[in-house]
Amino acid sequence: MEDDAPVIYGLEFQARALAAQTAETDAIRFLVGTQSLKFDNQIHIIDFDDENNMINKSVLLHDAGEIWHISGSPADKAVLTTCYNKTSESRVLTCAAVWRMPPEWESGSHESPDDSSNNPQTLELLCHLDNTAHGSAACVLWEPMGDGKRVISLAENHVLLWDLQESSSKATISSSATLEGKGQLKFTAGKWSPHHNSTQLATANDTAIRGWDLRSMSQIYCIENAHGQLVRDLDFNPNKQYYLSSCGDDCKVKFWDVRHISEPVKSLEEHSHWVWSVRYNHSHDQLLLTGSSDSRVILSNMVSISSEPFGHLVDDDDLSDTEESQQDDKGKEPLQDSIISTYEEHEDSVYAVEWSAADPWLFASLSYDGRLVINRVPRALKYRILL
Amino acid sequence: MSSATTPPDSDPAQRRRVHNNMLKLYYGLNEEGKGAEQAESLGPCDINGPHFDPEIYLNKLRQECSLAELMDHESCMVKQIRSLDSDMQTLVYENYNKFISATDTIRKMKNDFKKMEDEMDCLSANMAAITEFSACISGTLQGQHAQITKLSGVHTLLRKLQFLFELPARLNKCLELQAYAQAVSAHRRARCVLQQYSHMPSFRGIQDDCHVIMEQLAQQLRQKFRDGGSSAKDLSECVELLLQLDEPAEELCDKFLSHAQSRLEAELQGLEAELKDSAELKESAVTDTGGGSAQKTSPGSNPVSPSSSVFNPFLSPTAGTDILEFIDRGCNEFVSSLCLVIASYQELFINRPQEGELASKNIPEMANGKLHVFVDNLAARYFSLVERRIQEEKGVGDNSLLVRALDRFHRRLQAISKLLPGSAVPSQGTEIVVRAARERIKQYLSALQTFYHDSLTDVRQALAAPRLSVGGASASGGGALVGGTTSKDAPPSLPELLMSLSNFILNQLKSVLASVHLFTAKDITFSNKPYFKGEFCSQGVREGLVVSFIKFICQSSRQYCESAGDRGGSTPPALLLLLSRLCLDYETSTISYILTLTDEQFLVQHHTPVTPVTALCAEAREAAQKLLNHYVKVQGLIISQMLRKSVETRDWVNTIEPRNVRAVMKRVVEDTTSIDVQVGLLYEEGVRKAHSSDSSKRTFSVYSSSRQQIRYAPSYTPSAPMDTNLLSNIHKLFSERIDIFSPVEFNKVSVLTGIIKISLKTFLECVRLRTFGRYGLQQIQVDCHYLQMYLWRFVSDENLVHFLLDEIVGSAAHRCLDPSPMEQSVIEVICERG
Structure with missing residues (x-):
């Protein structure tokens, strides 16, 4: 089995938006939103068949506008949100909406893939996250591991917390916060922390990273000048509640302990241009994926600041394996922080990278020219982490 | 005595026989036995034999001899008889005379003996009388003798x-x-x-x-x-x-020593008081000069020094006594009296000839022990004072004073070693000298570091000084650094600043080396200690001072890259460029020069592994590279920021038809040109790929007419998206991947290429984030053409600029709601006009 060979899928349009379908835990599925000003935009549902190393795609029409951000509901795999550009007359506004996939897409695509591509089905609009009063939406965040009832949208300098009611067909703002300051402030990215009962949010604007408490909607910390230039993305360590990573236009990826914000815990400078996306692996937080406009995707192994700095802990019930594992442990040299591999399959800037929700060893990256590449963690490393 | 000649055991009979034999021999008689034997052997015919028989002899003659013979025989015989007769006569006569005289003698003797006998009788009578008297006297004296003795x-x-x-x-x-x-x-x-x-x-x-x-x-x-x-x-x-x-000798020793101690301690206290005094004086001096230092060290008064602040660490403290005086005093007072005490003590207790019972008490050993303890105690206090004083010697201006003081200190302690052979004092003294030398090197290092920092501050000021109105400003600030190299009304240019900076550093280093070299001068007593011969030179001076300083330069340069990048770029880019060139110069020549100089001056013998020149050069080169990369990054960032702001803040959908090149683009070109000039001052031109003289025109026409047309044409057909993607992908297949923030080479073209790459890539990314109206796209076209016209000349490969600008226009077209490009000729007209 050519396990480590990348699988490449080409979209017809340029694309920036990529999301793993969070609620889907069986199939390896990614959602890609296209950007085209002239044609109807689409959402590609990419199913990866791990056994046969093949890709099955389904296309859904998204005729509201070009998609800048996409994310899937953690509770209902048919529900997703997008941020899209709506051009009306001489005005461009980025709106956000909650959508439901038509129920037939799955069966239909499987039976006759040609049909679906010729006559794609349209997404069903559940509700708008109406942000006309607040300005363009940068992204929509689902409550991590929630029941799919709460989302946050970042619009210009506002944080809006929405409650979705009546099976997501109605959205009301339950609370909001506004970032005040000199000049035009605008959120570029945000992340809802999966820790602390999902009561914390981190946002990025310009060179600063801010933490918010969602109960009081107030700022709890602020890392000024987190990056030399614009902060492009952040991600929370799924296993260590105070750790988050950020990336930005200074080509760096930084790791922060939000309790000590004066200095980053660690800083990487491997990319040769802006880093647009950073993602922790959901299960093994030493694995870190970054995508950059130097057209590269880098997979790093940050053992020293992971939750498993001494390798995988042996489970107690694996009694039969315990002895072997212990022997292995002795033989192993302490793991070092390192770049595992640099993926150069892309020809254009990579704006999004995402781990699969179903298979922790698999990830996708999307470049501007519409090329989606699915890669795996090298098997040697995988075994090393597991054993 | 007779016993000597005769054996003691011989009997008198034998002695008598010997005497007889001697007499017989005298009278010509043989012994009876012998005579008989001879007679038997000679027979009766021998006329001289004793048994001669005349008858037989006569008969024999008659029978045997003729007549003539007989006649002859007879005459011969007669002759013999006659001669015998006369012999006999003389013999008798002689004996007769002798006999007569002997008789006379005997007669005379007879008379003499008679007289002698009488006298002998008289003598014996006298002797008897004497004996009698003597016995009589001794008998009387016997009783009184004992009494007298008593x-x-x-x-x-x-x-x-x-x-x-x-x-x-x-x-x-x-x-x-x-x-x-x-x-x-x-x-x-x-x-x-x-x-x-x-x-x-x-x-x-x-x-x-x-x-x-x-x-x-x-x-x-x-x-x-x-x-x-x-x-x-x-x-x-x-x-x-x-x-x-x-x-008790012990008590005496103690008393003597305690007495001496009190005296010596008084001297030590004197020294200590001086130490305190000088410290206080210095403190007050510091507070004094705190206010008045500005006047005291005005830049004009020290034409050699870069500035007042730089020179300060090199000033020795003027307040209080200087160290030489202090050590002198210590030597003259304390050490010499200590020597005196030791000498007299030894005279008193140790070296004196021991007699009688005193010898048994083993005083010298005890006394010696006490002396050692005493000397060690006092010396320790003295040393602590000296060390305190040495530590106060912070100013690194005149090292000779310190070296001379240390030399004197060390020399005087040798006296103690001569007096007190087993003492640890001299070696402790040497230790102090070694420590002082080590400390000194550290001070020099930190002084050099301060100097370097201050020089950089001056350079910074000189760079920050307004270029046009430099007249007064640079004369007071940066002008001092440039010194006499330029006239005061001209601003210091980068190469001049670089040269003066590097000269200053080198001179400073040289003067420091010269100062340190004093430690190893031949006339200094401690210079032949193994430490000063080996470790001081290699580990101390070479590694601790020179190598550390070079490393420090590299390291601080690197710090400029790290700190400035994150927190708002406080370092002026020109300084980065200057430092980068400085490090590069160090790599190419200065380091090896300095190290060779050091090795020659100090005859460094490499017992211990030392940092090789190549390692230092590599470090310097790395620093230079890092600085230059950082320079590119900073300059690129400045231009990128301009471009980004200009793209982000504009409403590209509702913009008006382009009539001019935007001011930002002009600014970009201006800045790039000034960077080009700046880099050109310090770095060589570098190589570029060959291009024709009118390359801007030619390539641009290709770019705008053919490629652009192909790209936009399909947008009017239904299959457009596929085709554009295909085309751009094919295009990318044939172009090399561009590393935007890639390391640059040490030349102007490479630096400029880096900066332009960063700027254009930013432009591209920003354009991709926006949506354009028709005129927005056209404005981008105009801007790109303008950039195209001016930027190609700065880069090593103009295709790079073409490619990036192509991408920008292409992306803008993609992001355009109404992509109808402007006529190439119109673009050209606009660009040439603006």
Whole structure:
């Protein structure tokens, strides 16, 4: 089995938006939103068949506008949100909406893939996250591991917390916060922390990273000048509640302990241009994926600041394996922080990278020219982490 | 005696026979036995034999001889008989005479003996009389002899007793006259006797008296000893006497030493007071100069120094006594009196000839031990003072003073080593010198570092000084650094600044090396210690000073890259460029020059592994590279920021038809040109790919007419998206991947290429985030054309610029709601106009 060979899928349009379908835990599925000003935009549902190393795609029409951000509901795999550009007359506004996939897409695509591509089905609009009063939406965040009832949208300098009611067909703002300051402030990215009962949010604007408490909607910390230039993305360590990573236009990826914000815990400078996306692996937080406009995707192994700095802990019930594992442990040299591999399959800037929700060893990256590449963690490393 | 000639056991009979034989021989007679034998052998015919028979002889002659023969024989015989007769006659006559004289002699002897006999009789009578008298005398004298002997004994005893009885008085008198030695010797003589007969009351009285007196005497001696004002000779006499008085030597040593100690301590306190004084003085001086330092060290008054702040660490503290004076005082007062004390102590307790019971007490060993403890104690205090003083010597201006002071310090301690061979003091002193030298190197290093920092501050000021109105400003600020190289009204240019900076650093380093070199000068006593020969040169000077300084330069340069990148770029880019060039110069020549210089000056023998030149060069090169990369990044960032702001803040959908090149683009070109000039001052041109003279025109026409047309044309057909993607992908297949923030080479073109790459890539990314209207796209076209016209000349490969600008226009077209590009000719007109 050519396990480590990348699988490449080409979209017809340029694309920036990529999301793993969070609620889907069986199939390896990614959602890609296209950007085209002239044609109807689409959402590609990419199913990866791990056994046969093949890709099955389904296309859904998204005729509201070009998609800048996409994310899937953690509770209902048919529900997703997008941020899209709506051009009306001489005005461009980025709106956000909650959508439901038509129920037939799955069966239909499987039976006759040609049909679906010729006559794609349209997404069903559940509700708008109406942000006309607040300005363009940068992204929509689902409550991590929630029941799919709460989302946050970042619009210009506002944080809006929405409650979705009546099976997501109605959205009301339950609370909001506004970032005040000199000049035009605008959120570029945000992340809802999966820790602390999902009561914390981190946002990025310009060179600063801010933490918010969602109960009081107030700022709890602020890392000024987190990056030399614009902060492009952040991600929370799924296993260590105070750790988050950020990336930005200074080509760096930084790791922060939000309790000590004066200095980053660690800083990487491997990319040769802006880093647009950073993602922790959901299960093994030493694995870190970054995508950059130097057209590269880098997979790093940050053992020293992971939750498993001494390798995988042996489970107690694996009694039969315990002895072997212990022997292995002795033989192993302490793991070092390192770049595992640099993926150069892309020809254009990579704006999004995402781990699969179903298979922790698999990830996708999307470049501007519409090329989606699915890669795996090298098997040697995988075994090393597991054993 | 006879026993000598005859064997003692010979009997008298044998002796008699020997005498007979001798007489027979004298008278010509043979022994009876022998004569018989001869007669038997010779027969009767031998005329001379004893058994001669004339008959037989005659018969024989008649029978055997003829007549003639007989006749001859007969005449011969007659002749012989005659001669024999005459012989006989003379013999008889002679014997007769002898006989007569012998008779006379005997007669005379007979008379003489008679007389002698009489005299002998008289003598024996006299002798008998003498014997008689003698016996008589000895008999009378026998009784009185013993009595006389006894009397004479009593006499001496009495004299001794008299001495004893007089002793207290005598001692008192001695005491009055201060003739201590006499008193002690007198007492010593009497002491045993008194001790022996102390059970008798009278003697006991005397003994007690003596005791009291001697006690008094000892007291006086001790007093004298304690007073200490007395000369060494007195003192030694004193000690000797006290020792003889059974004073415990240990106590004496202690007293002597404690006495000496108090004196020495007073000196030490004097030194300490001086130390404090100078510290206070310095403090007050510091507070004083705090206000007045500006006037004191105005830039004009020190034309050589870069600025007042730089020179300060090199000023030695003027307040208080200088270290040489201090050490001098320490040597002259403390060390010399310590030596005196040691010498006199040794004279007193250790080297004196030991006699009598004193020898058994093993004083020298004990005394020596005490002396060592004493000297060690005091020396430790002295050393701590000296070390404190040395530590105060922070100013690194004049090293010779310190070296001379240390030399004197060390030299004087050698005296102690001569006096006290086993003492650890000199080695401790050497240790102090070594420590001081080490400390000194550290101070020099930090002084160099401060100097370097201050120089950089000056350079920074010079760079920050407004270029146009430099006249007064640079003269006071940066002008000092440039010194006389430029006239005061011209601003210092980058190469001049670089040159003066590097010269200043080099000169400073050289002067520091010269200062440090004093430590190893030949006339300095401690320079031949193994530390100064080996470790000081290699580990201290070479590694600790020179190498550390070079490393420091590299490191601080690197810090400029790291700190400035994150926090708002406080370092001016020109400084980065300057430092990068400085590091590069170091890599190419300066490091090896400095190290060679050091190695030559200090004859460094590489016992221990030292940092090789190549490693330092590599480090310098790395720093230079990092600085240059950072420079590119910073400059690129400045231009990127301009471009980004210009793209982000504009409403591209509702913009008006382009009439001009936007001001930002002009600014970008201006900045790029000035960067080009700036880099060109310090770095060589570098290589570029060949291009034709009118390359801007030619390539641009290709770019805009053919490629652009192809790209936009399909947008009017339904299959457009696929085709554009395909085309751009194919295009990318043939172009190399561009590393935007990639390391640059050390030349102008590479630097400029880097900056332009960063700027254009930013432009591209920003464009992709926006949506354009028709005129927005056209404005981008105009801007890109303008950039195209001016930027190609700066880069190594103009295709790079083409490619990036292509991408920008392409992306803008993609992001355009109404992509209708502007006519190429119109674009050209607009660009040429603006």
